[in-house]
Amino acid sequence: MRPKNLEKEEAIRSIALKIISEEGLENLSMQKLAKAANISPRTIYIKYENKEDLLVKLFIEEVLGTYEKAILENFNPEMGFAEGMKRLWLNTFHYLKNNKPSFSLIQYGKSSPLLNKAFQEKNIQQGEFFAPIHRFLKTHVKTGLIPDLPHDVHRALLFSPIQDLVAEYFDHLDRPQQIINEELVLTCCEIVIKGITNQKHHEQLKK
């Protein structure tokens, strides 16, 4: 039995992401992808049932999977709040700024009904997605350091600014100078931390 050529599988994934990030999701076609990867269209259909299957698997397994791993590196839920937040923000910044195709697909995940649906299903089904962050926040809610809000609301308050900053980082690649760097990211992170933490509680702990 002829064995699979793993290089071709990898080429399909990486070239698909490249096309999406450079030309947009609406400009990715199976034939264009096959041509760019120097294979026959049929070869894509050995690994993936159809285009939807390819996109969903690419999004969930390839992008979200590695994204999660990268963000949680050197992070653990028992960390202090400020320390943990800074770790998560820096991990997000460094991973995404070096993986533009992933960032592009994540952005598409927020608007495209197809990927949006896939994301929600994954998020609800396994419930384990970003579970350490969930636990981290719960801990600090319990001590009263941060307010008890729904998890989705915590996410909007604590992590949407860093994702927006990454978008700005990519926008500024086309401009004369880059304004988004690690120092600025940390400054912004501190502002977000200051907003959500209960100062009185913090001072009581010090006493």
Place this chain on the structure above:
Amino acid sequence: MRPKNLEKEEAIRSIALKIISEEGLENLSMQKLAKAANISPRTIYIKYENKEDLLVKLFIEEVLGTYEKAILENFNPEMGFAEGMKRLWLNTFHYLKNNKPSFSLIQYGKSSPLLNKAFQEKNIQQGEFFAPIHRFLKTHVKTGLIPDLPHDVHRALLFSPIQDLVAEYFDHLDRPQQIINEELVLTCCEIVIKGITNQKHHEQLKK
């Protein structure tokens, strides 16, 4: 000379937005749009040069134009910081939650290279887009109430959470109960305000 049928022009715009928000940008075709609007494909090409022209004009004139107006209602740059922020947040929340198609297209604007380019050009060219907010922030930077950061960074810190909350609002439409309401939006707005404002300065002003 036969006059234009303005109803048909309006139908093209509103039905295009409807298709985009329900089925995604990648599922909008000129023939599908014509059929849904009960007109001939040729009629679209009387008003718009091609598909790209349609999308860009729809995005900039129809969506961004009315979005800007809605957000700046009852707002003026001389307002106090907290008061102004709350006005902007509530306007954003109320407008977007009642205009899902606009929200969808704005989200696409962040990922699709085509719309992204159109947005940047518009933003740079006229420089007047959201100018009152620009002035508002500048004023409060001058008094030292908020830190002096690039405008794009201010936007990420101050407005990305409310946009994320609107996305959550729409996600929760499919779930048993809605958790995003005006009260929660104001709570979050206060958290963001607390984060960015210089407390010491604030207290000095009081003395």
Place this chain on the structure above:
DNA sequence: CAAAAGTAAGTAAACGTTTGTTTACTTTTA
């Protein structure tokens, strides 16, 4: 002050391409 002339709006049908996917066949290796 009607009817003819002129003109842009609008239509039905089709253009050549490209789409996602499949069929029929060849290659490669256990």
Place this chain on the structure above:
DNA sequence: TAAAAGTAAACAAACGTTTACTTACTTTTG
């Protein structure tokens, strides 16, 4: 030689856009 991997070529359907024509209204003219 069995069997899956892979290819070249083709499929119907849908794509963006155009052609050839009709409709509906304004303006000009006898």
